[in-house]
Amino acid sequence: MVEKKIVVGLEQGVHIRPAKQFVKIAADYECEIFIHKDDNRINGKSILGIMSLAIDTGEEVTLIADGADEQEAIASLENLLTGREG
């Protein structure tokens, strides 16, 4: 299991488009993925869950991945949330 704290760098936070990208990436991995924000824990493969967290730019979330490809999953999701990709 890997756990990583991330400060979201996407300018408008995680609105629909990044939420879609998140789910797309999460679906590519075998491992289970969760996002923690405040006291909420959300399945990273659920678009409604991610949107319901209403993650804003500059907020801190914790990513948790558990499974064979957990390292790679965390790395690419971190790239998305920090706004480093593309």
Place this chain on the structure above:
Amino acid sequence: MQANEVQGIAASPGIAIAKAYVMQEKTFEVTRKQDISAEQEMMRLREAIQQSRAELEQIFHNALEEFGEDQAGIFEGHLFVLQDPEWLRSIEEKIAEESVNAEFALDQVTKELIQLFRSMKNAYMRERSIDIQDVSRRVMGHLLGASGQVDSPLEEPVIVIAHDLTPSDTAGLDVKYVVGIAADIGGRTSHSAIMARSMGIPAVVGLQNITGRINGQTMVIIDGMDGKVIVNPSPEQLAYYEEKRDIYRDKQEGLTKLINEPTIMADGRRVELAANIGTPDDLEGAIRNGAEGIGLFRSEFLYMNRESMPDEEEQFQAYRKVAEGMDGKPVIIRTLDIGGDKELPYLQLPKEQNPFLGYRAIRLCLDRQEMFKTQLRAILRASRYGLVKIMYPMIAALEEFRQANQILAEAKEELSRENIAFHPDIEVGIMIEIPAAALAADALAKEADFFSIGTNDLIQYTMACDRMNERISYLYQPFHPAVLRLIRMVIDAAHRKGKWVGMCGEMAADKMAVPILMGLGLDEISMGASSILPARQLIRQLNYGQMKELADKALELESSEQIRQLIQEKVAVIRRTDG
């Protein structure tokens, strides 16, 4: 307001006059059944989801062809919801735990979700509850065996009247017949509003109960500028709005033609018309309105509304995005202009008696050099991706400019040592907003690559008048001879040294000021994106030779009032001769 006028929120500009077409809200009777086999209900649910998916994929591909990626993206979002494991799990859990039918479980889960989204702080997220409703209805339709589209096909131009237009509603409409949209609920970020803007048709939303006041065949007028709907217009109203529509249309057509045209004065002098932006999100509007560059990128927006300083990487990404987006056209990034009326809690700046005359902008950056250097490194790194220029705000003295350049030189050295590429000859300019800088512009012009005049502060400091103080607002005079003379000094000093001069204050977008500014010889003029096309239209009608004379005359006058009168007289003449 007349009795047949309804006030709402203006969501997309323009005037539409047509028959109403009222979208019927599909309501489903959902009953709770309890003698069910949970297994069978889950089967029914999965089947309905499967059918909805097939339908949505079709709609997604059609939308992609018909509306492009933005609109199609909505339906892609709906597909994601249908594949959301948690959504399915929560409905199935309801079926199993409460042993209820699939429709009832779906209805319950949808209501909970809509509640959750409607309680969100962010307006855009609140509006997304309609997408959840939309997806749920589609699945419900399949569960209940109702077909998707019950509205009759359109055969003539209509104004669509709806309680709230869902994406699926619009997907089912033949858009070539839709000339306007009016909705009971929603705001500027609701689907109906976004849709209307992307289709370029007028829309008014948030009308409370427009659906209750109209039935099919009613004649309706939509005024997307004033946010009004007129039901069954009188002959007078009809005549008034037909004229307003034609004027708007002609103006838009005239302006649209200018999007890719250069800003050339009637006798051939070329100026550059650029956009002011605050974040990379403003780029789209700048490009859509034909900006020839970014004359002011207010970098402080990257630092605001947050708990901590943006790091180099984050800044680099934002600057790079703008540089790339402008595709080789100039992008002037103003370094951090904070203090005065703009505060950053995490900087913990001391409270001051006179914040506007205090520790702010370049003064703060020269004191907090590490913070400043981080920003300069980010700008330098972005300079590889387009035509980036640096501008220092609030320069009062030559030493400040030299000191800032010293820190820039250090940033360049660091990057070179780290083998990080940047554009070595990046242009560096000064924002002229302090009278001292204007009066000593000749010295600054020797060392700066360009000037950009920030009129908001220049007027404030020249007139010793706080812009925000309403009691003395009469003193905030852009046309005061002193202000115009300072502007002329700055332009002349730069031109003598072969440097160019721009302007990025509100005065740049003032129709009345543009003739004089052109006459004084400004090379670049930067404003909010929506002012660009009207300014281009105006500048193309002005003759540089005549404007020079106008400016010379104006600068000999004694007061703002006289100068304004002169402009009105002269520019009216120009308009008449232009036909």
